[in-house]
């Protein structure tokens with residue numbers, strides 16, 4: 001056992017963990033980060049945000065070249081798909097970005113330890129090194145950032161070939177004839193869209209009677225209409241009751257949630273995308289007396305401290321939205337708290353984006369949440385069909401919706417469905433973070449012609465005064 005004592009040992013090198021490690025090192029702490037995967041970056045860089053966005057981008061380019069360029073006077077006689085090359089491009093991006101974190105660790109003098117960490121007691125971690133053997137790590141503070149894994153459905157055994165999680169769905173070597181997606185959350189819809197664009201028939205089976213639970217309902221309904229137009233099929237208020245994998249193709253049985261006749265369909269691949277669950281396997285929580293709540297999350301106070309002194313937790317393994325930027329910002333907060341600073345993260349100003357085409361992005365409260373809380377609000381909406389840039393580029397689907405407090409005009413929520421929504425939402429997140437009113441948004445000068453003018457117009461609409469509609 002070495003005598004070296006770290007100020008902070010981070011368990012998990014995902015966006016929460018690696019960002020916390022770098023920020024703590026910037027603040028002068030001696031930091032170690034322990035990661036069991038061969039590469040840094042966690043779910044996000046290896047099997048999540050980055051590979052999915054690479055495939056979404058490539059498949060969108062393919063679909064545009066195949067179907068979308070004629071209207072612009074561009075004729076491409078034959079468009080061919082080279083799926084192997086598309087997958088290689090995705091892997092190249094993942095490799096470059098994960099290596100980039102190794103570089104940042106070296107630059108900031110973060111000690112990177114590859115292996116499986118197990119808590120042994122306050123300030124003590126036993127690491128089973130990936131290269132073989134073991135190492136004891138001592139630290140004044142420990143940060144658990146072990147993330148999450150795909151949730152499973154009883155009776156559906158994931159083999160990552162025919163019955164896949166998102167990880168297998170990112171690695172398919174051929175375009176499935178029929179892909180059945182279980183779960184209409186953002187991961188299922190993004191990956192369903194990828195394979196639909198590449199030629200698969202896609203059917204999404206969802207337990208609830210709507211897609212994207214938690215999203216503003218009006219946006220969600222429009223989103224489903226647009227996805228249906230792209231050829232995605234939906235079976236809502238339905239469940240998969242059986243999958244027979246004995247034949248050449250899977251035989252999937254579904255049933256309406258409230259009963260009824262079972263229906264059968266043949267599929268080549270079944271993607272189970274019913275959400276993610278916090279990951280604490282083998283971490284030794286019980287060894288240090290840490291408990292999880294009934295969702296498997298580690299409980300923390302508002303300073304991310306667990307019930308055991310000197311042990312903190314952030315990211316997907318604690319409460320809150322399972323998003324990379326939320327994990328990152330919490331990582332920064334913990335590092336700064338340990339350095340004696342007073343950081344603050346506004347959970348009402350965390351944006352969420354679905355990277356389909358069109359994109360869907362939101363920040364703050366939905367209309368349903370405001371109704372449920374009894375908050376008096378006013379809503380303003382502006383369609384992209386009335387925005388000049390959207391018309392110039394032919395991307396007129398969708399709208400911006402602004403929700404503001406009826407009495408104070410303070411911005412409460414912004415919801416966008418449309419091209420570039422994920423980029424545009426940053427303006428709304430900043431406005432909410434700064435406590436802006438919808439009038440502030442409406443009076444800020446927006447460049448013309450830009451899609452962002454639709455945000456200004458929706459804000460004007462909350463005052464009943466949009467100009468271009």
Ligand SMILES: Cc1cc2nc3c(=O)[nH]c(=O)nc-3n(C[C@H](O)[C@H](O)[C@H](O)COP(=O)(O)OP(=O)(O)OC[C@H]3O[C@@H](n4cnc5c(N)ncnc54)[C@H](O)[C@@H]3O)c2cc1C
Pocket residue numbers: 011012013014015016017034035036037041042043044045047048049050052115116117118145146147148166187279281282283314315316317322323324325326327355
């Ligand atoms: C397909 C897909 C697409 C997604 N797209 C987006 C997106 O577009 N935008 C977005 O914001 N979020 C997205 N997410 C979610 C995002 O990936 C997670 O919210 C984010 O990675 C959480 O970060 P984290 O640091 O908490 O955990 P993780 O990224 O899960 O990292 C945890 C790390 O800890 C390691 N670990 C676990 N236990 C131990 C142990 N005992 N010892 C050592 N190491 C350990 C794991 O190997 C892992 O690398 C996506 C997820 C998926 C699956």
